[in-house]
Amino acid sequence: MTETTSALPRRRVAVVGAGPAGVYASDILQRSDHLFDRYPAPFGLIRYGVAPDHPRIKGIIKALHKVMERGGIRFIGNVDYGRDITLEELRKHYDAVIFATGAIDDAALNIPGIDLEGSYGAADFVSWYDGHPDYPREWPLNAEQVAVLGNGNVALDVARVLSKHAEDLLETEIPDNVYEGLQTSPVQDVHVFGRRGPAQVKFTPLELRELSHTRDVDIVLYEEDFEFDEASDESIKTNNQVKTMVNTLANWLVEQEERSEEASRKLHLHFLHQPVEIVEGRNEDGSGTGKVAGIKFERMELDGTARAQGTGEFVEYPVQAVYRAVGYFGSPLADIPFDSERGIIPNDGGGCSMRPVPRWRASMPPVGSSGDRSA
Ligand SMILES: Cc1cc2nc3c(=O)[nH]c(=O)nc-3n(C[C@H](O)[C@H](O)[C@H](O)COP(=O)(O)OP(=O)(O)OC[C@H]3O[C@@H](n4cnc5c(N)ncnc54)[C@H](O)[C@@H]3O)c2cc1C
Structure with a gap:
């Protein structure tokens, strides 16, 4: 200089x-x-x-x-x-x-059960699979059903890496320990949950469409989650990115009916689900296991301005691991x-x-x- x-x-x-x-x-x-x-x-x-x-x-x-x-x-x-x-x-x-x-760092999500064993921040998992020197070389991958909370690209990254077969990552620069860990994963269902509707997702079209190229992983959508309010219609009309993503999701919803073979792993995309509690498992004597056994949501509806409000209806999914991808802080x-x-x-x-x-x-x-x- x-x-x-x-x-x-x-x-x-x-x-x-x-x-x-x-x-x-x-x-x-x-x-x-x-x-x-x-x-x-x-x-x-x-x-x-x-x-x-x-x-x-x-x-x-x-x-x-x-x-x-x-x-x-x-x-x-x-x-x-x-x-x-x-x-x-x-x-x-x-x-x-x-x-x-x-x-x-992961943004906090203050719901009961967030500190249970099996509840993770996306940032930690991402650091593990990217071989960050400050993270342990092993990651507990023993869940068959997994919930990923969030509707941004980090949630898609986490869901994709969790659902992909390890051998399909071999062509990448994946560290050996990560390949070995993912190879032992018994995962069958990865559920991604967003609080608002399909027109409010924060994914980008390229990252969303990439999901459908994953070998032996079916994308599963639910018709009751396809709700659009006035503000959604407006953004579909005026924003090409939103339009592309809503079309992609709607096409997948139709195409899944025509599937002839079932993949061994499924990646479910859910909308209008607000997490309210991570549910702890129970031992035979009724005491808590300290581990994740499920996750409870309130079903949401759009209020006309693309914001979500609670319906008072609750649903629970059996999962053994929860990853929150609700933003970095x-x-x-x-x-x-x-x-x-x-x-x-x-x-x-x-x-x-x-x-x-x-x-x-x-x-x-x-x-x-x-x-x-x-x-
Ligand atoms: C999981 C994930 C996936 C992503 N995927 C994509 C993608 O596909 N495409 C894309 O365009 N973007 C992606 N991004 C976003 C992209 O990584 C970020 O936008 C970008 O890295 C931000 O750059 P930055 O320099 O602000 O911060 P960072 O990349 O976070 O860099 C900050 C640096 O500061 C250092 N630092 C922090 N604290 C200290 C300290 N006290 N003393 C000294 N050094 C310190 C850190 O070690 C780090 O090197 C992704 C982000 C995440 C989290």
Whole structure:
């Protein structure tokens, strides 16, 4: 990196978090003096979030590598902000700090039974199947019936990986331990539940359609879940993405009647189901097993504005595992304001200022003067 030749003093910038946001922020600045990450390898959720059978998205890693290889970014791994480095220290050495630490934890779902054995957050499962170094190498895959809560692409990823036959993942970069774990899975039914109707799903068309290409897995839909209110009709009319997805789902509903052979695994898509309780199993003496044995929902209906309201009717499904994929949530960073309701750094249109931007000082130490562990 060369010093600027203009009269302006050299500005020093640190970026914390080497996911795509941190890498591209460094790139746009044309340099970050240091790009820190708590893990030894960069690229955040592209490495440890995107499913192994999505090689096109995983391929973004190549583009990120190219950005890093241009030479203007110095990556320093194994530096956990808040543990290995403080705001005070960063302030001492840099004129500005960009926090690009992403959202790595599951949003909470506060229903009874959420802490039972067999109830998992999608983020943990995803980290396991992507070979995250902080996660155990084994995952309990002993459920025949599984519930996945959520109607976004993460729920689809989790449901797809759970229902696929392990050998169909062999062509991907799936870690050996994950292949071996999935190979032992006795799963027969994976149920995906959304709170609202088919026109309100947060899937994207490509990811939804991909489900129908899964070998030996039937998609199962339920006619009573196909409810559309005025707001749904409007978004089907005005939003091509919604229209495509509703058409895809409606076609599958019709086509399932014509199926001649049954697959050994089924992926059920349910709508208008609001989870109210994860049901604990019972021992013969009536005491609780501490393990998931079912899940209870309130049936919902649309209120005309695409919001769902309870009908007072409840249904229960026998399942031995529940995965919640109800969103990722930001984690607080030491010494940085945090909105714990929304899981974000409070900001005004993306900008946040904890104190006035400092005047650039000519007396900054030269770049790389101390503690430079660039890779
Ligand atoms: C399961 C899943 C599947 C996805 N699939 C797709 C997909 O198919 N297509 C798609 O386009 N997008 C997908 N996404 C979304 C995509 O991964 C994210 O939008 C993207 O990674 C966000 O980038 P980011 O840089 O903001 O955060 P992240 O990728 O999360 O990166 C944040 C980085 O900050 C680091 N960090 C955090 N805290 C600290 C700290 N205290 N100190 C130092 N470093 C820290 C982390 O280690 C991480 O490297 C998926 C996301 C998930 C969760």
